[in-house]
Amino acid sequence: MLTMTSALERAARVYGSRPAIIDSEATYSWSEFVDRIARAAAMLKNLGVGPGDTYGIVSPNTFRYYEMIHAGYWLGAIPVPINMRLAPPEVEYILENANCKILALGHGFEQLARDPALLPWSDKLLYIGKSPGEVSWPQYDQLIADATPLPPCNAGEEDDALLLYTGGTTGRSKGVRLTHLNIVSNGLQVGLAMRARVDDNYLHAAPMFHAADLLGTCYTLTGGAHSFLPAFSGANFLKAVQDYGVTKVMLAPTMIIMTLQEKGFDDYDFSSLRLLFYGSSPMDAEWTKRAMEKFTGVEIEQGYGLTETSPILTTLDPEEHRVAIETGETDILRSAGRPLAGVDMKILDEDGNEVPVNGTGEVVVRGPNVSKGYLNRPEETASAFRNGWFHTGDVGRLDENGYLFVQDRKKDMIVTGGENVYTTEVEAALYQHPDVHEAAVVGVPDEKYGEALFAVIVPAPGKTLTEQQIIDHCRGRIGNYKIPRKMAFVDAMPKSAMGKILKTELRKTYGGSEKIIAAAR
């Protein structure tokens, strides 16, 4: 059956002696790891979490986090991974909304236990860090060792397996219900697209509370291993690849750029790496090229998806990246790629009619990986999941070759003095300055040109930069009209949980006019 419970039973039986976890703290075979999962399920049950119940997790990426999620699949309970950047009242909202029985806290989140907002949860805490966070807390590994392994539950494909709260800067976040079928189907679909193999080792580098972490599922299906990166930096990432023999990873483009800028890049051995998968936004051609040059022999692939789609819908494949860079025909790199096997996708106009090829409208999808809906939100569920199709809210177009271009990304284009400027191109030029750590370009209103380029720059540590230095640097690298004349130097960028720079925030701060994209709902 297409359930995670079945997938784990199979992994223990078929890949029993092969590595499941390759981590700094521990290495477990699949039979050992599934035994730990069965014990963790018993522990959850002892703590009052029964089949069908939910429980929250706030933790950095560790194998214990993965174990806690899988213990739910094994028990028939529903894990609720929570964004670790949320404020305590937001965490409390999710715990209440999802009706969680307990809250599991990982290393570094001990202070949440003492936060007034979480006072009602003080006797429902489980610490899943390595060593006890407080003297009085039970030691997780001891609890696992003491537990009697539970047999797997008889989960059905249509049973809820996971509850993921979507970001949402406007309004309160919604709990997206993902079933066993959703997760395993996308595992099969993504497994084909990522060419998952038994000897792969997947690094969980992006935050595990994010739906993108489900990309790891296919490696459980093919008997590969999992490694974990608790805190991202270019150096940490390269060291993890080297130490654990990582073969595949999913990163946000900013993470790739950070890694390429890492001073000690050449000191690391990344010969095990086969595939660099990136998501959450397209990557500039210049950076794609550099990634190919520096990560010799590593394939590059893009994916697009949503929490509601478990998560991947489309991929832009390694071959397409290679050809784009080799031929210089890089427009394709602005695409999100093409639908996975089993994903149906169409573009609807405001009346709900399919638009012709290359027409723009709302992206709607259906497939085995599409969620049933939101927890306790019948109206929003009915609105988004209509006539058998999930209405993504994203505006885009499908071209004659089936490539999806997510229109939202057109925000990255600025029209200044009648010229179209792609901000990613300007950013690529800025990044070439040795003292530029991070850069983002937005459009701001301008009397003369209609719109002007505004650069926000984080200088490298200990460095200072002037406007004139930046302008001089850009000269010769990009056309004159593409050079920003207005700019701000800041200490840090506003970012999403995935590490994506929030240009919306930058536009608000620096007086840019937010272009409103009319979504169909």
Added chain:
Amino acid sequence: MLTMTSALERAARVYGSRPAIIDSEATYSWSEFVDRIARAAAMLKNLGVGPGDTYGIVSPNTFRYYEMIHAGYWLGAIPVPINMRLAPPEVEYILENANCKILALGHGFEQLARDPALLPWSDKLLYIGKSPGEVSWPQYDQLIADATPLPPCNAGEEDDALLLYTGGTTGRSKGVRLTHLNIVSNGLQVGLAMRARVDDNYLHAAPMFHAADLLGTCYTLTGGAHSFLPAFSGANFLKAVQDYGVTKVMLAPTMIIMTLQEKGFDDYDFSSLRLLFYGSSPMDAEWTKRAMEKFTGVEIEQGYGLTETSPILTTLDPEEHRVAIETGETDILRSAGRPLAGVDMKILDEDGNEVPVNGTGEVVVRGPNVSKGYLNRPEETASAFRNGWFHTGDVGRLDENGYLFVQDRKKDMIVTGGENVYTTEVEAALYQHPDVHEAAVVGVPDEKYGEALFAVIVPAPGKTLTEQQIIDHCRGRIGNYKIPRKMAFVDAMPKSAMGKILKTELRKTYGGSEKIIAAAR
């Protein structure tokens, strides 16, 4: 959605310019091939085949056969590929039983049109050979060209897509209903196991009326190409690999052995070949070794399944073959491998209870690739599909590492004078004689030894052999007790449609006592 209709729409859109068909007669891109399918669907409709209707096909392997099957998926009608070795009354039985609207005949089957048993079908025939079989028959390619392409039907995942009649030497054959979900799910599962890629070219070498032909589905899902072999011989196969650039193929072990014995083997270029997948029975270690030696750089993989499971349930992977041959620990090659992702498998005793690890009993399975049941056979359906599990009727055991050993294969072991002799080992020795074309060994009753070895041998064309020559040849190659003392020289072996030697028939002919394996139903 997991439907073939959706898979075809996607293939046309996503892989439009990539090759779909690479054949001696024609080469079509995915957009051209799907256009032809949409026209073939219109042609079927013009001939009175509507959505939900069935139609029969008797043909050798050609792209037109594949087109006719896919036209059904596109239209929502149900193709019924029929075993081309059946006698006309058996064909007529299936057409009646399935309530077919028309019968499509391929090249070489023109005489069926004139057979008295098929007289009622004389005005419901469609000829799908290259050139007209009879002057009065319409030309297929002209019909396709003249048709107006139909839009794809809105098939549901649970809709019947294909009806395959299972062999059955006892009793009349049953129509196995396979849904769109069954076929596409196994496509995803097999795609992972066969590591399907966009640049693969799959050769349809085994007869296309057999469920094994569904192995090709995964290449449609990944945008690979299809090639076709109308008549199997070692030379034909090698030539097809060379001419079409075949990368992957499924063969029965006898086909592989025939190919390895092909005199002109070294004259062909098979450098495109990546994977030799075999099924329907295990292959002797000696032949596996030879295949590895002669097919340099080609991976070898085994699969086991049934028509009712669309068809693959387990695979024994390339790495396992390699290790077995390298270490000489070849017992594993008698296994059928381990369950695919999404396949649940257990072994039940006669009371329907699960047996302990390594216990023997009936193999039962469940998964998205398992059929709903038999057409118009409610009792047999209820008996085989019980409590959510399909009861295969095969007797086997699962070992501690999840390997399935299909017990039926124990028939291949003979106990003579208290010694166990694997007939495959004896056969491997016989095949080493240059004048042995085919060989099979069965057990026959013996007063002195309880059971004795009986060899049935087809000499090479133009050669004659004596019993003494065979005995002399075996001496030194295998233990004395393993040398057959009784034998028969024949012109041809009785074989199944998959080209598997029917030992059951040999035992009947040569007085062997058929060992009855008690199946749970």
